[in-house]
Amino acid sequence: MRETAVLTKPAKPDASATALYFRLFNEIGIIDQLASTRFERVLPHGLTQAQFTVLNHGVRMGDGWTPARLAAAFQVTKGTFTSTLQKLEAKGFVRVEPDPDDGRSKRVFLTEAGRAARDDALAAAGPVFAEIPSIVDPKEVDAILPVLSRLRAWLDENR
Amino acid sequence: MRETAVLTKPAKPDASATALYFRLFNEIGIIDQLASTRFERVLPHGLTQAQFTVLNHGVRMGDGWTPARLAAAFQVTKGTFTSTLQKLEAKGFVRVEPDPDDGRSKRVFLTEAGRAARDDALAAAGPVFAEIPSIVDPKEVDAILPVLSRLRAWLDENR
DNA sequence: ACGATATAGTTGGACATCGAACTAAAGGAG
DNA sequence: CTCCTTTAGTTCGATGTCCAACTATATCGT
Numbered sequence: 001m002r003e004t005a006v007l008t009k010p011a012k013p014d015a016s017a018t019a020l021y022f023r024l025f026n027e028i029g030i031i032d033q034l035a036s037t038r039f040e041r042v043l044p045h046g047l048t049q050a051q052f053t054v055l056n057h058g059v060r061m062g063d064g065w066t067p068a069r070l071a072a073a074f075q076v077t078k079g080t081f082t083s084t085l086q087k088l089e090a091k092g093f094v095r096v097e098p099d100p101d102d103g104r105s106k107r108v109f110l111t112e113a114g115r116a117a118r119d120d121a122l123a124a125a126g127p128v129f130a131e132i133p134s135i136v137d138p139k140e141v142d143a144i145l146p147v148l149s150r151l152r153a154w155l156d157e158n159r
Numbered sequence: 160m161r162e163t164a165v166l167t168k169p170a171k172p173d174a175s176a177t178a179l180y181f182r183l184f185n186e187i188g189i190i191d192q193l194a195s196t197r198f199e200r201v202l203p204h205g206l207t208q209a210q211f212t213v214l215n216h217g218v219r220m221g222d223g224w225t226p227a228r229l230a231a232a233f234q235v236t237k238g239t240f241t242s243t244l245q246k247l248e249a250k251g252f253v254r255v256e257p258d259p260d261d262g263r264s265k266r267v268f269l270t271e272a273g274r275a276a277r278d279d280a281l282a283a284a285g286p287v288f289a290e291i292p293s294i295v296d297p298k299e300v301d302a303i304l305p306v307l308s309r310l311r312a313w314l315d316e317n318r
Numbered sequence: 319a320c321g322a323t324a325t326a327g328t329t330g331g332a333c334a335t336c337g338a339a340c341t342a343a344a345g346g347a348g
Numbered sequence: 349c350t351c352c353t354t355t356a357g358t359t360c361g362a363t364g365t366c367c368a369a370c371t372a373t374a375t376c377g378t
Contacts, residue, residue, distance in 0.1 A: 238358070258356095
């Protein structure tokens with residue numbers, strides 16, 4: 001839950017550096033929540049954002065990764081990812097096979113249906129993003145992304 | 160769940176504008192998740208981030224708001240906020256009174272314990288943010304915040 | 319080669335959140 | 349005034365997530 005700007009009483013000024021970063025994370029949190037909700041609403045095949053992310057990753061980065069590696073990549077616990085994977089398997093979008101080289105591991109592969117579902121989702125997502133360039137110019141995004149990436153990378157390494 | 164940069168296979172280039180915004184929201188999602196986790200870990204009194212946000216808002220914006228107004232400000236459903244409020248009430252951090260002017264409404268006030276808990280939480284949060292200025296300069300945050308605010312405002316209005 | 323330690327994956331309990339159904343009170347149209 | 353619609357708040361079932369405990373397999377030090 002994040003606060004947004006619905007209320008109108010002026011906040012007391014707080015010039016500390018902490019407050020600045022607090023605001024940054026607050027804006028980021030709200031954007032995440034609003035954008036995620038928007039995105040999930042249009043996803044086809046009853047896909048959750050988590051499930052879509054797995055399919056999208058498989059297409060972009062290739063498949064055959066282990067669940068543990070994917071869970072780390074997606075910042076969720078192994079338990080959470082077990083659940084996500086079971087949902088995707090039940091929908092026929094991924095295939096999970098034992099790792100021939102490591103008895104503890106498995107390997108995750110996309111099915112044709114999974115690739116098709118990912119394409120459907122991307123197509124459905126298009127209109128969701130369509131209006132945004134008129135609000136935030138691509139050049140602004142170019143300027144912002146490196147900073148966010150740096151912040152993300154640091155948080156990722158130091159968690 | 161968001162993907163991060165743990166995996167090393169190169170992504171196929173995708174020059175469409177959609178991809179750019181996709182990356183933006185992806186970075187934002189990861190940062191939100193990592194920062195939230197970090198923040199929740201240090202919160203005292205068993206506060207959740209949602210609960211802290213209510214206390215913080217009360218201090219910064221004054222108390223006496225209705226649950227409905229607060230739920231809208233925090234982007235959660237009324238049902239969710241009912242639950243959050245009950246937790247805070249059980250901890251003695253807020254007082255909820257009937258609205259004298261509207262039989263349907265209530266009004267939310269902070270208790271002294273609630274204000275103290277908020278201060279505790281802020282103090283605990285300090286170290287969490289302490290290292291970040293060395294990663295992302297405050298000037299960069301100043302540059303980024305207006306853009307994020309604009310994006311947040313638009314998403315908020317057009318949801 | 320063995321025992322201690324680390325890693326992969328699953329499971330179960332707890333919890334925050336959502337959406338939908340519901341009650342109660344307020345507001346508006348006739 | 350009366351009825352219809354809107355708004356405030358609660359409750360309930362489902363879901364996604366986390367954490368901790370657990371099993372099985374792999375790895376490392378001696």
